[in-house]
Amino acid sequence: MSKTEFSGLEEHGLVNLARIHWNLTTPQLYEEAVKRREGLIAHLGPLVVRTGHHTGRSPNDKFIVDTDDVSKDVYWKGDNKAISEENFERLYHRLQAYLQNKEVYVQECYAGADEKHRIKVRVITEYAWHNLFARNMFLREFDLNILESFTPDFTIIDVPRFHAIPEIDGTNSETFIIINFKKRLVLIGGTSYAGEIKKSIFTVMNYLLPKENVLSMHCSANVGSSDDVALFFGLSGTGKTTLSTDPNRYLIGDDEHGWSDEGVFNIEGGCYAKVIRLSKEAEPDIYECTRKFGTILENVTLDSRTRRVNLDDDSLTENTRASYPLSHLPRVVKNSRGGHPKNIIFLTYDAFGVLPPVAKLTFNQAMYHFISGYTAKVAGTERGVKEPKTTFSACFGAPFMVYHPAVYAKLLGEKVKKYNVDCWLINTGLTGGPYGVGTRFKIQHTRNIVNSILDGKLKNVDFVEDDIFGFLVPKNAPDVPEDVLNPRLAWSDKNAYDETKKRLAREFVENIKKFEDDIDEEILKGAPKLVD
Numbered sequence: 001m002s003k004t005e006f007s008g009l010e011e012h013g014l015v016n017l018a019r020i021h022w023n024l025t026t027p028q029l030y031e032e033a034v035k036r037r038e039g040l041i042a043h044l045g046p047l048v049v050r051t052g053h054h055t056g057r058s059p060n061d062k063f064i065v066d067t068d069d070v071s072k073d074v075y076w077k078g079d080n081k082a083i084s085e086e087n088f089e090r091l092y093h094r095l096q097a098y099l100q101n102k103e104v105y106v107q108e109c110y111a112g113a114d115e116k117h118r119i120k121v122r123v124i125t126e127y128a129w130h131n132l133f134a135r136n137m138f139l140r141e142f143d144l145n146i147l148e149s150f151t152p153d154f155t156i157i158d159v160p161r162f163h164a165i166p167e168i169d170g171t172n173s174e175t176f177i178i179i180n181f182k183k184r185l186v187l188i189g190g191t192s193y194a195g196e197i198k199k200s201i202f203t204v205m206n207y208l209l210p211k212e213n214v215l216s217m218h219c220s221a222n223v224g225s226s227d228d229v230a231l232f233f234g235l236s237g238t239g240k241t242t243l244s245t246d247p248n249r250y251l252i253g254d255d256e257h258g259w260s261d262e263g264v265f266n267i268e269g270g271c272y273a274k275v276i277r278l279s280k281e282a283e284p285d286i287y288e289c290t291r292k293f294g295t296i297l298e299n300v301t302l303d304s305r306t307r308r309v310n311l312d313d314d315s316l317t318e319n320t321r322a323s324y325p326l327s328h329l330p331r332v333v334k335n336s337r338g339g340h341p342k343n344i345i346f347l348t349y350d351a352f353g354v355l356p357p358v359a360k361l362t363f364n365q366a367m368y369h370f371i372s373g374y375t376a377k378v379a380g381t382e383r384g385v386k387e388p389k390t391t392f393s394a395c396f397g398a399p400f401m402v403y404h405p406a407v408y409a410k411l412l413g414e415k416v417k418k419y420n421v422d423c424w425l426i427n428t429g430l431t432g433g434p435y436g437v438g439t440r441f442k443i444q445h446t447r448n449i450v451n452s453i454l455d456g457k458l459k460n461v462d463f464v465e466d467d468i469f470g471f472l473v474p475k476n477a478p479d480v481p482e483d484v485l486n487p488r489l490a491w492s493d494k495n496a497y498d499e500t501k502k503r504l505a506r507e508f509v510e511n512i513k514k515f516e517d518d519i520d521e522e523i524l525k526g527a528p529k530l531v532d
Contacts, residue, residue: 009106009124012155012185013092016100021128023108023147026135026294032105032128039129043308045293046322048300049129054175054191055299055317057199059399061175061190067182073207075404077514078394087170088180092187098162105131108150109138111201113336114265117214117258121201122152126159133194133296136323138201139269139336154184154204160192179203194298194323195272199400202256205267207402215259215411218397220244221252221266221338229264229338230454231257233396234347235375239428241273242443243347243450245285250331252338259340259415266336269326275300276320278311282443285329286322295324340419343453349429351376351390353438354501356487357480358449359425359471360463361526363416366423368526370395371409371515372508376429392511406518413520424453425471432490434500441484448479468505469528506530 009020024032030047033039039049063083064074074080105125112118123134134156141147163174175190177200186200202218209216219233220240229252232240241254253266254273273286275297280287289295290311298321301313311320326332346369348355361369373393394405401408416423428446430438452458463472476482483489491497505528512527 009104012124012157013096014099014104014124014157015096017104018101019103021103021105021131023106024128024131026132029105029128029132029135033132036128038127039296040302040304040307042297042302043306044291046290046295046297046309047129047132048297048302048309050299050316051192051194054193056193056319057195057399058173058175058177058191058193060172062177062399063171063179064402065178065180065182067180070181070207074402078401078405079399080402083170083178088178088187091164091169091171091176091178095157095159095162095187095189099126099159102126107131107134107138108147108152109134109140109269111138111205111267112258112265113139113267114258114260114262117209117212117260117265119153119204119208120150122150122155123197124155124157126161127192129296130158130160130192130194130197133323134197136270136294136296136325137198137268137272152184154186154201156186156188156197156200158188158197160189162189164190181207194296195321198256198268198272202267203400203402205256205258206400209258210403210407210411213261213411215408215415216267217257217259218255218395218400219257220254221257221264221341222246222249223252223333223338224249224454227339228343228454229341230343230345231264231341232345232347233370235349235373235393235396237274238347238349238375239446240347241271241286242283243345243428243446245283245329246447246450247285247331248451249454250333251326251329252333252336253326259411263337263339264341265338269336271322271324271326271329273322273324274319275311275322276314276318285331289324289328290322292324292328295322295328297322340415341421344416344421344423345450345453346370346396346423346425348374348425348427349376350374350427351429351435352500352504353430353432353434353491354487354497354504355425355427355429355469356466356473356485357427357431357441357445358453358458358477358485359466359469359473360458361423361425361471363413363423364522364526365469365471366416366526367409367413367520367523368512369425370412371405371519371523372511373398374508376435390507392507394515404518405515406520409519409523422453422459426450431484431487438490445480445484449477452478467529468501470526502530
């Protein structure tokens with residue numbers, strides 16, 4: 001069917017639309033966003049927008065439709081919440097009625113840089129700037145002939161101004177993010193936070209890729225001059241984007257990847273970086289991206305007269321964000337693919353302040369920490385989180401995982417063994433005390449540690465085995481003070497450190513109990529030792 005002004009979306013039940021804007025370019029979407037008063041153009045060209053009261057994801061409002069084809073696959077005991085087909089259809093029909101006589105924007109793109117494992121995605125949005133977000137974050141198709149006959153594998157309909165009725169629709173609030181695998185459809189409403197768009201497709205890929213024996217991963221990835229790939233696992237705010245955007249290495253991607261028998265590939269085509277208090281000196285490449293045309297700055301404050309942004313202002317949220325295409329960065333892998341990794345780094349923001357800045361993990365410990373996914377939810381990343389809060393998020397991304405965590409752990413374990421990958425734990429969080437007392441590790445020390453891992457300089461230093469967690473902590477590391485490597489030395493009250501560390505170890509052991517019946521016993525050998 002030809003994509004005329006008034007046709008092409010009937011297959012999604014969208015009829016009587018006022019106008020359909022098909023695959024607009026970045027300048028065109030800028031013009032639409034400004035004309036519709038959705039955002040303002042800042043000094044040097046970024047588009048500054050606000051997301052209203054939703055300044056982070058709404059995990060309690062995300063659902064998977066409980067259909068017969070996926071019901072037995074989904075791990076319902078975890079973060080996944082079910083909604084019935086009847087409630088979905090009721091909500092969908094009202095959404096279709098809402099969009100009549102309204103303009104919509106359509107962006108057609110891909111998820112997955114490896115053509116063998118990619119899906120075609122159609123993103124239909126109410127806002128022009130949300131369509132630009134999709135254009136930034138997914139992989140673009142520039143061939144107009146291909147776009148003319150584009151048939152999506154999955155479709156997102158994103159309508160922030162449309163709200164659910166919880167009593168009728170079975171949702172938890174007026175906000176909803178609903179994935180229907182049977183209809184290959186995602187509905188988003190009641191929130192203007194654009195991150196829901198990319199994370200909904202990541203959830204889709206976390207269901208589809210393991211069926212092809214491909215590990216889907218919530219991680220960033222980069223590669224050095226000797227083709228040595230490194231993966232950085234971690235939740236938002238732990239440093240995936242910052243540490244993988246390295247001036248001496250090439251970025252494959254900053255957040256979502258697949259690992260097939262041929263190597264690692266990016267799922268996305270852009271970056272979605274936290275920019276609160278971004279430093280020009282510490283993070284020059286990301287900083288420059290906040291000053292470029294095509295970048296979307298979410299909830300960053302703007303001087304209305306000078307049109308200059310203030311990256312240090314957290315008055316709207318701690319979770320200020322920049323969305324930009326990978327092409328904005330000076331050192332990226334153009335095809336967004338790499339070989340098999342040599343190093344895997346698990347990033348954690350330890351709010352207790354007891355974990356060392358770096359530790360080498362055995363295979364069992366690596367699988368244990370992957371299943372555990374210990375970190376802290378950083379302020380602003382999710383709605384209602386005002387300060388760092390300790391949590392365990394399986395696979396370092398439980399809200400986006402569809403299967404039982406053991407499915408992803410099994411795939412990771414097989415690949416780590418097959419390709420002889422070294423695994424490390426890096427704490428980018430606190431030292432010297434818990435939240436409110438301790439201070440965050442200096443970014444330069446963390447960068448020096450990462451460089452030493454990737455250069456192979458940490459493989460042959462002297463290590464000491466941690467008395468409780470059992471991992472190996474280096475006694476020294478290039479350009480890192482020895483007292484930084486031993487967090488106990490940073491605490492003024494050593495007894496308080498010992499007790500806090502034991503308490504954290506007990507939380508690890510308690511958390512893993514919910515998985516014990518379904519994970520390999522070898523993984524449990526990586527558990528910390530409980531000490532009276």
